[in-house]
Amino acid sequence: MSFKSPTVGSGSRSRPFEFGRTHVVRPKGKHQATIVWLHGLGDKGSSWSQLLETLPLPNIKWICPTAPTRPVAIFGGFPCTAWFDVGDISEDAPDDLEGLDASAAHVANLLSTEPADIKLGVGGFSMGAATALYSATCRVLGKYGNGNPYTVNLSAIVGLSGWLPCSRTLKNQVQESHEAARHAASLPILLCHGSGDDVVPYKHGEKSAQTLSSCGFRNLTFRSYNGLGHYTIPEETDEVCNWLTATLGLEGSRS
Numbered sequence: 001m002s003f004k005s006p007t008v009g010s011g012s013r014s015r016p017f018e019f020g021r022t023h024v025v026r027p028k029g030k031h032q033a034t035i036v037w038l039h040g041l042g043d044k045g046s047s048w049s050q051l052l053e054t055l056p057l058p059n060i061k062w063i064c065p066t067a068p069t070r071p072v073a074i075f076g077g078f079p080c081t082a083w084f085d086v087g088d089i090s091e092d093a094p095d096d097l098e099g100l101d102a103s104a105a106h107v108a109n110l111l112s113t114e115p116a117d118i119k120l121g122v123g124g125f126s127m128g129a130a131t132a133l134y135s136a137t138c139r140v141l142g143k144y145g146n147g148n149p150y151t152v153n154l155s156a157i158v159g160l161s162g163w164l165p166c167s168r169t170l171k172n173q174v175q176e177s178h179e180a181a182r183h184a185a186s187l188p189i190l191l192c193h194g195s196g197d198d199v200v201p202y203k204h205g206e207k208s209a210q211t212l213s214s215c216g217f218r219n220l221t222f223r224s225y226n227g228l229g230h231y232t233i234p235e236e237t238d239e240v241c242n243w244l245t246a247t248l249g250l251e252g253s254r255s
Helices: 045-052 097-111 127-141 167-175 178-186 202-214 234-248
Strands: 023-025 033-038 060-064 069-072 078-081 119-125 154-160 189-194 220-225
Touching (some): 023 045, 033 097, 033 127, 045 060, 154 234, 167 178, 167 202, 189 234
Parallel strands (some): 033 060, 033 119, 119 154
Antiparallel strands (some): 023 060, 069 078
């Protein structure tokens, strides 16, 4: 099954993005929160749904979509699943705003049908973490990169081994709006990164956390893992579980 997101780019370059299959992990207890979890470059939603199903978080519904297959510059144009195009992971690399907006809109659409009393979040790994952080900035600014309104109220953001897209312009955008500054100060974000990451180097995760802090994101937790490469370990997933339980006020196994 594939899903077609609204085309949210600008001008004649706009094109539809064909998203792959979405996997859902139902809550085993009382449903209190729904989190869209985004995989890394070249992966698929089912890879993470299998891991998330094993976590001791009975109150969370996980939605694990699969990114569109597209040519990716970092692979010389070879097509693979990717939330947006990327040629280089650095502060100076150009950002694929059209791809970022399309993926953030797809995530928002997946969350838009959840009941009003359910807390909403976005998390991800690597490029998925970058997309989750982009969604966080859309939430804070109240709009996508193309100016369309962003209306989903996010209560938690988790980024593992990722980076912050569009970081160069974020500070000015947040400071231009009292409402954006207020949202930035309150939005809970957990970032985790391994010091041995050879795919998305640790310095990028650390710099992303520093940039967010300097932009007024005060409810930010940054965790580093000595020697961890570009993958996750039980120590890290335990941290995620504890943070989500506390941040979202989950009942846990008592439900």
